[in-house]
Structure formats: C-alpha cells, structure tokens
Amino acid sequence: MHATLRRSSLACLVAVAGCGAGDPAPGATAGASAAPAAAGATSSTYRTETVAEGLSTPWSLAFLPDGSMLVTERAGRLRVIRDGRLVTEPVAGVPPVYAVGQGGLFDVVLDPDFASNGILYLAYASGTEDQNATRVARARFDGAKLDDLEVIFEASPTKDSNAHFGGRLLFLPDGTLLLTLGDGFAYREKAQAKDGDFGKIVRIRTDGKAPEDNPFAGQAGARPEIYSLGHRTVPGLVREPDRGRIYAHEHGPKGGDEVNVIEPGRNYGWPVITYGRDYSGAIISPYTEKEGMEQPLVYWVPSIAPSGMTLYGGDLFPAWKGDLLVSALAGMHVRRVDLDGAGWVAGQEELYRDLGLRIRDVRTAPDGSLYLLTDGEGGKVIRVTPAG
Numbered sequence: 001m002h003a004t005l006r007r008s009s010l011a012c013l014v015a016v017a018g019c020g021a022g023d024p025a026p027g028a029t030a031g032a033s034a035a036p037a038a039a040g041a042t043s044s045t046y047r048t049e050t051v052a053e054g055l056s057t058p059w060s061l062a063f064l065p066d067g068s069m070l071v072t073e074r075a076g077r078l079r080v081i082r083d084g085r086l087v088t089e090p091v092a093g094v095p096p097v098y099a100v101g102q103g104g105l106f107d108v109v110l111d112p113d114f115a116s117n118g119i120l121y122l123a124y125a126s127g128t129e130d131q132n133a134t135r136v137a138r139a140r141f142d143g144a145k146l147d148d149l150e151v152i153f154e155a156s157p158t159k160d161s162n163a164h165f166g167g168r169l170l171f172l173p174d175g176t177l178l179l180t181l182g183d184g185f186a187y188r189e190k191a192q193a194k195d196g197d198f199g200k201i202v203r204i205r206t207d208g209k210a211p212e213d214n215p216f217a218g219q220a221g222a223r224p225e226i227y228s229l230g231h232r233t234v235p236g237l238v239r240e241p242d243r244g245r246i247y248a249h250e251h252g253p254k255g256g257d258e259v260n261v262i263e264p265g266r267n268y269g270w271p272v273i274t275y276g277r278d279y280s281g282a283i284i285s286p287y288t289e290k291e292g293m294e295q296p297l298v299y300w301v302p303s304i305a306p307s308g309m310t311l312y313g314g315d316l317f318p319a320w321k322g323d324l325l326v327s328a329l330a331g332m333h334v335r336r337v338d339l340d341g342a343g344w345v346a347g348q349e350e351l352y353r354d355l356g357l358r359i360r361d362v363r364t365a366p367d368g369s370l371y372l373l374t375d376g377e378g379g380k381v382i383r384v385t386p387a388g
Helices: 003-015 188-192
Strands: 038-040 046-056 058-063 069-073 077-082 105-110 119-127 132-141 146-154 169-171 177-181 200-204 226-229 236-239 246-250 257-262 298-300 306-311 324-328 333-339 345-351 359-364 370-374 377-386
Touching: 046 069, 046 077, 058 105, 058 359, 058 370, 058 377, 069 105, 069 377, 077 105, 105 169, 132 177, 146 200, 169 236, 236 306, 236 324, 246 306, 324 370, 333 359
Parallel strands: 038 345, 306 359
Antiparallel strands: 046 377, 058 069, 069 077, 105 119, 119 132, 132 146, 169 177, 177 200, 200 226, 236 246, 246 257, 257 298, 306 324, 324 333, 324 359, 333 345, 359 370, 370 377
8 A cells, every 4th residue: 555645544534524424434434524624715705706607517627828718518618718708609619529417528628838839638528328438639729719620539448328437637747648537337347447448547648649658558458548547437637746746536426535646557446445335325345445456545425526626826825825626516615625745634624615506616727816617507607816
C-alpha cells in the first residue's frame, strides 16, 4: 500500500466529512462517519452573479485567453460567453453526441498552445443504444465554429448501457492528455481487466496514440493507453502544480464516493474494495481494503455525489489556496477539502449550501473568482467572489 494513501485514509477516520448520517459501509470503521463537515461561506460572506442561464445541463467550462468562456451542454451544444453574456447561437461544428441517460457532451479543454493554434479538445459520448463509447475529438476554434474536427480516441470496447462514461480531461506538463472512463455501470467487474478501457484513466498523446512510457505499454493483453485502473466513474480530475500530484474523485454507488491520488499503474480497487453499497442496499464487496489496491485520500458515506473539482490557486479566497473544491449534486454544495502543506486532509467545509442548487462543476477563473455550473435544464453559470 502506498504510504501517502494509507496515512491519508487514517486521517479520514477522524476528519472525513459528509458521513454524519447513516450507517458505515460494510467493513468500514465506525469512526469514519463521526465528523460532519463544518458549515461555511454563507451568503453574508460571498457575492454571486449569474453570468448565464437557461442552459441544458451545463457540464464543463473553459476560460479563453481573451476573457471569453466556453461551456458544454450535455445535450450536445458548445456555448460561448462573451463580454459577460451568453452568445445566442451555439458553436457550429460540434460532433454528434449520444445524449441519452448520462451520455452527451462532457469536457472541453484548451490545447496548451491554444493562444497560437486555436485547438481545443472535447470529450463526449458517441454511438447508439447498442454500441456507444466515450470519444475525444480535437478541432480548431475560430470564435464561432469548429474546423478541422478529428476524432483522436475512442474507448474500447463499446457498450450497450447509457451510464458511467467518465469524460473528464486533463493535460499534463509533458503535453499528454488524461481521460477518465467509467465502468459502464453494467460492466463493473471489467474495471479490473486490462484488456479494455472500462473503469480506467487513460493517457494519450494529442494524436490519440498511447505514449510508450505508459505503465502497461508492451504488456501482453493490456491496452497500452491505460494509466490507472479500478475506477467506477471519475468526473473530477485536477493536478497540483507544485508537487505534481494528480487528484481524482470517484462517484460511488450508495456511499463510497472517494478522492484518490492517482499514480501510474496503480489499482484503485473498484469493485473489489469499496466503502459503498449497491443502490438496492446489497453488499457489493465485503472488503474495504486489499493488498495491492489503493486506499482513498478521503471518502464519503453517505454520498455527496461529487461531480466536478478544482484545486484552488487564486488570491480572492486566500484561506483556500491549495485546497480541493468539489462540487456535489446530491449534497447541493461545494465541499472544501482542506489540505495541509504535506497534502494530508486537515478538515472539510461545506460551501454555498444556502444556494439550494445541485452543482455540476466548479472552476477557478484566472482572476481567482469561482464559477459554479448548476445541473439540469435551465442550468446557470454563477460567478462567486468575496463579499465586500
């Protein structure tokens, strides 16, 4: 067991938040549900501004060099917010998406050289009811439309379910791209198998090929793009710039949401170990730990339904610098995971619960403000700054 994760899991037993109600998961230590998060950031301490509204399940947001923003709608539209207003016409040239169940258009990220090349990357569900998969495409954005669209990656094999696509993207400093891929809901056992992409985080080059230094490249029977395995579905992925640590959060079943520190070649256990139960209440696994499988940095029972995440690095909220901010759907708040200087969990805090909104994503803007994306039809983009 990796020492960092083991030590963090012990800290979780006394500092985990959101576990104040309900029974512990099977095999979990009872103390894991003992310490609810502190309430914080009530409306008297912050100011909100609705930047855009009337969106169809906004999923992700990217900040452009000119101050504009791109917002994905899961229904398959890419929208522009320019000069503080939502442009009426969606961006033209977006590829067709499979927008059924949890499928649709997911993440949008800019190429590291976007300022000079205009290239962006989209993650989305593609295909049909019987054969669908998560894809990544790249294209050139001219301010109104996408040109030179090219599909660079498709998860293998395809599936016949409409849930747990993953779809979060993250560029690494070496120019490679991480993509999260879910277990397809009906294929959870395959999260442990290296011959497919179910329940994996994969690492690809910008042409979609697997780098030769990936942990399983050249291994017989293993997909060369696999970076880590044993995931359920991962909607949050960020990198801490100083230590280079990669954090991912996992949307658990009934309980068992997790934040993990991702390292190449590691196995994060799903579904062999878990702190959650099936939605029916049935036990998924009697084990919460097993040799060769990583423990989470922190986990939540009951679920808060984590959906997006940012690692705050701005100056407007100086007390949060270096902390993880996790948007929560069922929890209807943003969960601040306070990390100390060594990266251990020092505490947790619930933010913006008084808004009463299911929050799909949270992003740090270049000026240090926070942007919240609210879930569902009529979704909003909300800018948050300190009061006063």
